[in-house]
Amino acid sequence: MRTVREGLNNCNNYDMCQILARGLSMKNDPLIEELRQVMKKGSSITAxxxxxxxxxxxxxxWLNYQNTPTLVYRKMIEQGIIKLKSKT
Structure with a gap:
């Protein structure tokens, strides 16, 4: 695991920068929490x-907080959440 200082030096995403700047863990990543909420409302892991x-x-x-999504995956997750919300 990288230190907060190393993470801030290499940070390109505003949300991740905020998480690292506050010293919060991956468990408070708002994007993963939103994905988790959408899946609780009825979307399956396959969808x-x-x-x-x-x-x-x-x-x-990602859901088990073993890994953080890269910037490319974060964009894909954001788009996927929008699609999942429109289907449910």
């Missing part, structure tokens, strides 16, 4: 995987 375009294992890692 999430198809709309995001990531592997099932990768999505499980």
């Amino acid at each position: 999430a995987v198809k709309t995001i375009g990531a592997s099932r294992n990768q999505v499980y890692r």
